[in-house]
Amino acid sequence: MKVSLRAGERIYINGAVLRVDRKVSVELVNDVMFLLEGQVMQAADATTAMRQLYFIVQLMLMNPTDVAAPAGLYGEHHAALLAVCESREMLDGLAAIDELVGTTRYFEALKRIRALFPVEDAILANLAGAATEIPFQAA
Incomplete structure:
Protein backbone atom coordinates (compact mmCIF):
# COMPACT_ATOMS: atom_id res chain seq x y z
CA MET A 1 0.00 0.00 0.00
CA ILE A 11 1.06 9.04 10.34
CA TYR A 12 0.47 6.58 13.18
CA ILE A 13 1.93 3.15 12.39
CA ASN A 14 1.68 0.26 14.84
CA GLY A 15 1.79 2.60 17.81
CA ALA A 16 4.60 4.80 16.46
CA VAL A 17 4.03 8.41 15.42
CA LEU A 18 5.98 9.55 12.38
CA ARG A 19 6.07 13.16 11.14
CA VAL A 20 7.54 13.95 7.75
CA ASP A 21 9.41 17.18 7.06
CA ARG A 22 8.64 17.25 3.32
CA LYS A 23 6.16 15.79 0.88
CA VAL A 24 6.81 12.07 0.63
CA SER A 25 5.25 8.84 -0.52
CA VAL A 26 5.72 5.79 1.65
CA GLU A 27 5.08 2.24 0.56
CA LEU A 28 3.97 -0.07 3.36
CA VAL A 29 5.16 -3.49 2.20
CA ASN A 30 3.82 -5.62 5.04
CA ASP A 31 0.66 -5.79 7.10
CA VAL A 32 0.58 -2.79 9.45
CA MET A 33 -2.10 -0.86 11.28
CA PHE A 34 -1.96 2.83 10.54
CA LEU A 35 -3.96 6.05 10.69
CA LEU A 36 -3.35 9.26 8.86
CA GLU A 37 -3.42 12.42 10.93
CA GLY A 38 -6.74 13.51 9.40
CA GLN A 39 -8.39 10.27 10.58
CA VAL A 40 -7.36 10.73 14.21
CA MET A 41 -10.11 11.93 16.53
CA GLN A 42 -9.13 14.04 19.50
CA ALA A 43 -10.71 13.19 22.87
CA ALA A 44 -12.54 16.54 22.93
CA ASP A 45 -14.28 15.62 19.66
CA ALA A 46 -15.73 12.36 21.04
CA THR A 47 -18.99 14.09 21.92
CA THR A 48 -21.53 11.40 20.97
CA ALA A 49 -21.82 7.69 21.67
CA MET A 50 -20.59 6.65 18.20
CA ARG A 51 -17.73 9.14 18.28
CA GLN A 52 -16.74 7.76 21.69
CA LEU A 53 -16.79 4.25 20.21
CA TYR A 54 -14.57 5.52 17.38
CA PHE A 55 -12.13 7.00 19.89
CA ILE A 56 -11.95 3.73 21.83
CA VAL A 57 -11.27 1.64 18.70
CA GLN A 58 -8.74 4.27 17.61
CA LEU A 59 -6.86 3.70 20.87
CA MET A 60 -6.74 0.00 20.10
CA LEU A 61 -5.34 0.67 16.62
CA MET A 62 -2.79 3.26 17.74
CA ASN A 63 -1.33 1.12 20.52
CA PRO A 64 -1.68 -2.50 19.38
CA THR A 65 0.68 -3.81 22.07
CA ASP A 66 -1.62 -2.64 24.89
CA VAL A 67 -5.27 -3.16 23.94
CA ALA A 68 -6.50 -4.70 27.21
CA ALA A 69 -7.89 -1.51 28.81
CA PRO A 70 -9.44 -0.09 25.62
CA ALA A 71 -10.84 -3.53 24.73
CA GLY A 72 -12.65 -3.69 28.08
CA LEU A 73 -13.98 -0.19 27.60
CA TYR A 74 -15.03 -1.10 24.05
CA GLY A 75 -17.00 -4.10 25.31
CA GLU A 76 -18.88 -2.01 27.87
CA HIS A 77 -19.58 0.85 25.45
CA HIS A 78 -20.65 -1.47 22.63
CA ALA A 79 -23.04 -3.34 24.95
CA ALA A 80 -24.53 -0.06 26.16
CA LEU A 81 -25.12 1.06 22.57
CA LEU A 82 -26.80 -2.24 21.71
CA ALA A 83 -29.09 -1.81 24.72
CA VAL A 84 -30.37 1.63 23.67
CA CYS A 85 -30.30 1.52 19.85
CA GLU A 86 -33.58 0.90 18.08
CA SER A 87 -32.48 1.69 14.53
CA ARG A 88 -31.96 -1.44 12.42
CA GLU A 89 -29.17 0.36 10.52
CA MET A 90 -27.35 1.14 13.76
CA LEU A 91 -27.82 -2.38 15.13
CA ASP A 92 -26.54 -3.95 11.90
CA GLY A 93 -23.61 -1.54 11.91
CA LEU A 94 -22.76 -2.32 15.52
CA ALA A 95 -22.79 -6.06 14.74
CA ALA A 96 -20.42 -5.53 11.81
CA ILE A 97 -18.16 -3.32 13.93
CA ASP A 98 -18.02 -5.93 16.68
CA GLU A 99 -17.00 -8.59 14.18
CA LEU A 100 -14.24 -6.35 12.79
CA VAL A 101 -12.94 -5.46 16.25
CA GLY A 102 -13.06 -9.12 17.26
CA THR A 103 -10.73 -9.97 14.37
CA THR A 104 -8.45 -6.96 15.11
CA ARG A 105 -9.46 -5.24 11.87
CA TYR A 106 -9.52 -1.89 13.63
CA PHE A 107 -9.05 0.31 10.56
CA GLU A 108 -12.07 -1.26 8.86
CA ALA A 109 -14.04 -0.91 12.10
CA LEU A 110 -13.20 2.81 12.20
CA LYS A 111 -14.42 3.20 8.62
CA ARG A 112 -17.68 1.46 9.52
CA ILE A 113 -18.14 3.64 12.60
CA ARG A 114 -17.52 6.82 10.55
CA ALA A 115 -20.19 5.66 8.10
CA LEU A 116 -22.69 5.60 10.99
CA PHE A 117 -21.98 9.18 12.13
CA PRO A 118 -24.68 10.65 9.82
CA VAL A 119 -27.19 8.05 11.03
CA GLU A 120 -26.43 8.92 14.64
CA ASP A 121 -26.61 12.65 13.86
CA ALA A 122 -30.07 12.19 12.31
CA ILE A 123 -31.29 10.18 15.31
CA LEU A 124 -29.98 12.81 17.73
CA ALA A 125 -31.55 15.62 15.68
CA ASN A 126 -34.92 13.84 15.77
CA LEU A 127 -34.62 13.35 19.53
CA ALA A 128 -33.71 17.00 20.05
CA GLY A 129 -36.64 18.10 17.90
CA ALA A 130 -39.04 15.89 19.83
CA ALA A 131 -37.73 17.22 23.15
CA THR A 132 -38.40 20.84 22.16
CA GLU A 133 -41.97 20.23 21.06
CA ILE A 134 -44.49 21.51 23.59
CA PRO A 135 -47.52 19.24 23.88
CA PHE A 136 -50.85 21.04 23.43
CA GLN A 137 -53.65 20.17 25.76
CA ALA A 138 -57.17 21.40 25.12
CA ALA A 139 -58.84 23.01 28.09
Whole structure:
Protein backbone atom coordinates (compact mmCIF):
# COMPACT_ATOMS: atom_id res chain seq x y z
CA MET A 1 0.00 0.00 0.00
CA LYS A 2 1.34 3.41 -0.94
CA VAL A 3 0.61 6.42 1.28
CA SER A 4 1.37 10.02 0.32
CA LEU A 5 2.04 12.55 3.06
CA ARG A 6 2.35 16.33 2.98
CA ALA A 7 5.13 18.25 4.75
CA GLY A 8 4.51 18.27 8.50
CA GLU A 9 1.83 15.57 8.33
CA ARG A 10 1.81 12.70 10.81
CA ILE A 11 1.06 9.04 10.34
CA TYR A 12 0.47 6.58 13.18
CA ILE A 13 1.93 3.15 12.39
CA ASN A 14 1.68 0.26 14.84
CA GLY A 15 1.79 2.60 17.81
CA ALA A 16 4.60 4.80 16.46
CA VAL A 17 4.03 8.41 15.42
CA LEU A 18 5.98 9.55 12.38
CA ARG A 19 6.07 13.16 11.14
CA VAL A 20 7.54 13.95 7.75
CA ASP A 21 9.41 17.18 7.06
CA ARG A 22 8.64 17.25 3.32
CA LYS A 23 6.16 15.79 0.88
CA VAL A 24 6.81 12.07 0.63
CA SER A 25 5.25 8.84 -0.52
CA VAL A 26 5.72 5.79 1.65
CA GLU A 27 5.08 2.24 0.56
CA LEU A 28 3.97 -0.07 3.36
CA VAL A 29 5.16 -3.49 2.20
CA ASN A 30 3.82 -5.62 5.04
CA ASP A 31 0.66 -5.79 7.10
CA VAL A 32 0.58 -2.79 9.45
CA MET A 33 -2.10 -0.86 11.28
CA PHE A 34 -1.96 2.83 10.54
CA LEU A 35 -3.96 6.05 10.69
CA LEU A 36 -3.35 9.26 8.86
CA GLU A 37 -3.42 12.42 10.93
CA GLY A 38 -6.74 13.51 9.40
CA GLN A 39 -8.39 10.27 10.58
CA VAL A 40 -7.36 10.73 14.21
CA MET A 41 -10.11 11.93 16.53
CA GLN A 42 -9.13 14.04 19.50
CA ALA A 43 -10.71 13.19 22.87
CA ALA A 44 -12.54 16.54 22.93
CA ASP A 45 -14.28 15.62 19.66
CA ALA A 46 -15.73 12.36 21.04
CA THR A 47 -18.99 14.09 21.92
CA THR A 48 -21.53 11.40 20.97
CA ALA A 49 -21.82 7.69 21.67
CA MET A 50 -20.59 6.65 18.20
CA ARG A 51 -17.73 9.14 18.28
CA GLN A 52 -16.74 7.76 21.69
CA LEU A 53 -16.79 4.25 20.21
CA TYR A 54 -14.57 5.52 17.38
CA PHE A 55 -12.13 7.00 19.89
CA ILE A 56 -11.95 3.73 21.83
CA VAL A 57 -11.27 1.64 18.70
CA GLN A 58 -8.74 4.27 17.61
CA LEU A 59 -6.86 3.70 20.87
CA MET A 60 -6.74 0.00 20.10
CA LEU A 61 -5.34 0.67 16.62
CA MET A 62 -2.79 3.26 17.74
CA ASN A 63 -1.33 1.12 20.52
CA PRO A 64 -1.68 -2.50 19.38
CA THR A 65 0.68 -3.81 22.07
CA ASP A 66 -1.62 -2.64 24.89
CA VAL A 67 -5.27 -3.16 23.94
CA ALA A 68 -6.50 -4.70 27.21
CA ALA A 69 -7.89 -1.51 28.81
CA PRO A 70 -9.44 -0.09 25.62
CA ALA A 71 -10.84 -3.53 24.73
CA GLY A 72 -12.65 -3.69 28.08
CA LEU A 73 -13.98 -0.19 27.60
CA TYR A 74 -15.03 -1.10 24.05
CA GLY A 75 -17.00 -4.10 25.31
CA GLU A 76 -18.88 -2.01 27.87
CA HIS A 77 -19.58 0.85 25.45
CA HIS A 78 -20.65 -1.47 22.63
CA ALA A 79 -23.04 -3.34 24.95
CA ALA A 80 -24.53 -0.06 26.16
CA LEU A 81 -25.12 1.06 22.57
CA LEU A 82 -26.80 -2.24 21.71
CA ALA A 83 -29.09 -1.81 24.72
CA VAL A 84 -30.37 1.63 23.67
CA CYS A 85 -30.30 1.52 19.85
CA GLU A 86 -33.58 0.90 18.08
CA SER A 87 -32.48 1.69 14.53
CA ARG A 88 -31.96 -1.44 12.42
CA GLU A 89 -29.17 0.36 10.52
CA MET A 90 -27.35 1.14 13.76
CA LEU A 91 -27.82 -2.38 15.13
CA ASP A 92 -26.54 -3.95 11.90
CA GLY A 93 -23.61 -1.54 11.91
CA LEU A 94 -22.76 -2.32 15.52
CA ALA A 95 -22.79 -6.06 14.74
CA ALA A 96 -20.42 -5.53 11.81
CA ILE A 97 -18.16 -3.32 13.93
CA ASP A 98 -18.02 -5.93 16.68
CA GLU A 99 -17.00 -8.59 14.18
CA LEU A 100 -14.24 -6.35 12.79
CA VAL A 101 -12.94 -5.46 16.25
CA GLY A 102 -13.06 -9.12 17.26
CA THR A 103 -10.73 -9.97 14.37
CA THR A 104 -8.45 -6.96 15.11
CA ARG A 105 -9.46 -5.24 11.87
CA TYR A 106 -9.52 -1.89 13.63
CA PHE A 107 -9.05 0.31 10.56
CA GLU A 108 -12.07 -1.26 8.86
CA ALA A 109 -14.04 -0.91 12.10
CA LEU A 110 -13.20 2.81 12.20
CA LYS A 111 -14.42 3.20 8.62
CA ARG A 112 -17.68 1.46 9.52
CA ILE A 113 -18.14 3.64 12.60
CA ARG A 114 -17.52 6.82 10.55
CA ALA A 115 -20.19 5.66 8.10
CA LEU A 116 -22.69 5.60 10.99
CA PHE A 117 -21.98 9.18 12.13
CA PRO A 118 -24.68 10.65 9.82
CA VAL A 119 -27.19 8.05 11.03
CA GLU A 120 -26.43 8.92 14.64
CA ASP A 121 -26.61 12.65 13.86
CA ALA A 122 -30.07 12.19 12.31
CA ILE A 123 -31.29 10.18 15.31
CA LEU A 124 -29.98 12.81 17.73
CA ALA A 125 -31.55 15.62 15.68
CA ASN A 126 -34.92 13.84 15.77
CA LEU A 127 -34.62 13.35 19.53
CA ALA A 128 -33.71 17.00 20.05
CA GLY A 129 -36.64 18.10 17.90
CA ALA A 130 -39.04 15.89 19.83
CA ALA A 131 -37.73 17.22 23.15
CA THR A 132 -38.40 20.84 22.16
CA GLU A 133 -41.97 20.23 21.06
CA ILE A 134 -44.49 21.51 23.59
CA PRO A 135 -47.52 19.24 23.88
CA PHE A 136 -50.85 21.04 23.43
CA GLN A 137 -53.65 20.17 25.76
CA ALA A 138 -57.17 21.40 25.12
CA ALA A 139 -58.84 23.01 28.09
